[in-house]
Amino acid sequence: MDDPVPQAHALGVGVLGLGRIVVSSGLLRLLDADERAAVLAHEHAHLEQHHALLATASRLSAALNPLLAPIRDDLGYVLERSADEAAAAATSRGALASGIAKAALATVHTAGVAAGGAFALHRQAVAARVAALLADPTERTRAAWVLVAVAVVAAAAVGWALHDTERFFESARLWSRR
């Protein structure tokens, strides 16, 4: 894409050849070969890990339940970090960190792009992502089950409430016959 603003996007999902990666000429000019490879690997990771589907599911969930809206930002950050880690494993942590930092610095004065999520260059998120890339990667996964457990408890509670409701309407039929 011929655009002086440095940005890269993964569009769609990476199944059946539906995914697309769009990179601006500004970004290609800004980065060296290693950084370009790392940034492209990052965008490929978004497609391979179906992040568009996960982001859509989170948007629809937040539309159904506005209490969940703050999680969209957390999930957005986690999806970027997940793509970062996949790209770092395929290329180099340093090259990716420097590619992200260079692109972020170049877009600092382009408010629309910085806020709009091109290459997810939110300023605070960039600092956290670069710091995470330069630190040792965490392998902690067990606590993820806590999140799933909360959802399972909610599902069990609704199942219980639905069962109670069914019994209430059965009772209402009996009361009506008296």
Place this chain on the structure above:
Amino acid sequence: MNTVVFVPFAASVLLVALSRVLATRLRPSAAAWALSAAMPLVAVCTVGALVVLACPLPARVPLVAALGRWAPSAVANHAPVAPAVSALALAALAWSAGRLCREVRASSPRRAPCSERPPSVGRRPR
């Protein structure tokens, strides 16, 4: 029915708090899948809870009562939820449905330009 119907709302708040803490501490891929699984499940559970809270109100409508073979007065006299709470839950359900429709409609134009672009060239760099 008892307070258990309010658990999904508490779970929503708990999930928000936990996601803040765990998003930066877990391996990103694990956090992504856990959040992506938990979020829709809790959202659907919340809708289920709203349906449970709302249903005693429409059950008093004579046509619905005739279909269900109960007397509207029996439901009105023994309803486990106050009519005001049911009305509030009905309004929340309608609002959620509206938000969902708007979100689905808003994402449709975003997909169209993607499908018009040429396929990616090359493979993932190794």
